[in-house]
Amino acid sequence: MSSSTNGVRGTGSRLAVDALIDDPKTRIIVCCGSGGVGKTTTAAAIGLRAAERGRKVVVLTIDPARRLAQSMGLTELDNTPRVVKGVTGDGELQAMMLDMKRTFDEVVLAHAEPERARAIMENPFYQSLSAGFAGTQEYMAMEKLGQLRAAEEWDLIVVDTPPSRSALDFLDAPNRLGSFLDGRVIRILTAPAKVGGRSAMRFLNAGMGLLTGTLGKIFGAQLLTDVQTFVSAMDSMFGGFRERADRTYQLLKAPGTAFLVVAAPERDALREAAYFVDRLAADRMPLAGLVLNRVHGSGAPQLTAERALAAAEALEENGSEHSSPEAELLAAGLLRLHAERMQIMGRERRTRDRFVSVYPDVPIVEVPALPGDVHDLDGLRAIGDRLNGAA
């Protein structure tokens, strides 16, 4: 964790999104952050802006809101990038929604003979693993990212990350899946003969009996057999999951990758963002900056919440000499809304300043809040403008 040692509060430099997306060396932008902070919208807006500034872009979204997906023409979940219509300029925008099951199937199909692939895909354990394993979505998002990058069809890939409580899940889950499949229980179950020397064997056999016995009682022998068959098939197929997970992980450290941490000016979201910033630094992954979404502003900051409230109360209680009662109520309403806005702004600023004082070197861009949801390209364009400083 970096912090300012001289006691001077950092102001946080401004994140230049256009400079990032215009740089031809930027090949991958990963938008990460905790759930509900507008990651998908940010990813889509950045993709659209980059395309309209001339780049050939693909946006990989994970779980977009229905209307946002429709705005990009994503009506089918077919795991293939589709051209987004209505994009202006010389660039091109394609977008896709991740289908984790299908992505997993593709991995299997790409690495196994057709017959063997079918056997794996029919394995009941594989089916539950590919459809619902905690971490499969993150793993497959990375897998898909690797595929898109390898295809060399686009010069910029913008990735949205799965909605999870913790932003770190995106980085951790693939490894977790890898270490599970490479874990000791699996090793013991699938290859008992290979483990240890003679003296260890007796102990292990006793342990094995206990292990398989207990597992068998709980899960039934069938499930265990399914797991064993699946793991050995996968293992011989491409040398271990962990290796594969490592390889996709390395891609994130490669030159040309930039992370954007997305947050809202709220305590929990910024705490998650802070964890993520620390983690990126620890893993030497390139952080481009923090996108602070839904920041409130006001055109009349000179009028404080206190004065506005006092004036509203005065109007409501005492009325005024010359204006109509209706105008008094309207004026009081305007003032109450302004007071509320100023209070929100104060809270957001304090939350932001706490982050900045701990991470003075992280460039930040604040994106003003929109009153409604984004559900068309114009809405995304407006976000893109705001990402670059338009109010």
Added chain:
Amino acid sequence: MARTPGQAARRDPDWEGVRLHVVSGKGGTGKTTLAAALALALAADGGRVLLIEVEGRQGIAEQFGIAALPYEERRIASVSRTQLGLPAGEDGPGEVLALAIDTEQALLEYLEMFYKLGRAGKALQKVGFVDFATTIAPGVRDVLLTGKACEAARRKGPDGRRRYDAVVMDAPPTGRITRFLNVNSEVAGLARIGPIHTQAQAVMRVLRSPETAVHLVTLLEEMPVQETVDGIAELHEAKLPVGGVMVNMVRPPVLDAAAVAAVDGDHREDVALALGEAGLGGRSRKAETVRAAVEPLLDPLLEQAREHAERVELEREQRADLQQLRLPTYELPLLGEGVDLGGLYRLAGELKRQGAA
């Protein structure tokens, strides 16, 4: 069916007879907060309520501002009607206990109970067995978690009466709730005989009974409302008892589109006059000077009102979608400075006033 907040008359709660309240909701809607508030509300008439957390996040501890909870039932709050801003009743204060379930310990405890593993349990833990078990069959973990909640809801004390008047579970989010509760089908692929299966069936009987209600927390925004509607359809399909909808962080509408249009049009001068008279035009007594001082405020204030009116309209649409569900609905106000302990009691009071407890 939404009741206006502030309705103070004492009325029968909507969930009379429900012992197990499962609280779910989209991430970021305040599910943990409202589970905690519901537990307080249910305990306010002198009851004893257990609040259970299953995701290992220590969200309850954070909510109540206390140290991390161990894996044991521990008293965390006492609560009376007057603390919730309600007229005092005949009963004394009630209490809320909390339990943060640790899956690993719960599984080992469970294995110990049925298989008498002794020290072998430790060995299993060492080779990563628990991780393995809950990974290859997430259903096993869910059976353990829901099983613990059902057990607490039905547990009897030495006097033969129920140990808890109610159990509130801060459950996984809406997207996963049906799978989580539908333990029977989750463990369908596992051994067909044996304690896990028997347990799953017992759990399912409790979860499908009228003693259980699954409440969903939402905000008046597109995504959370859509997830709520989808989630309720899934619960119905799985024959799980749907409870109420808790709409969190509701802001009162101050001005609507018509009001904004009025300020923007015919009433502009009159409103400027009112603002000036409210003291926003500076100290001058000259009308023109005051008017000139008010002018730079007018457009920004109008713009804010326009945004507000737009949001009010969007919220109206979302509220209409929720009303289609025809479920008891509770609206909880947005608390300006975040939910501290005082705010939690305030939300509990709202839930009780509106009949959720």
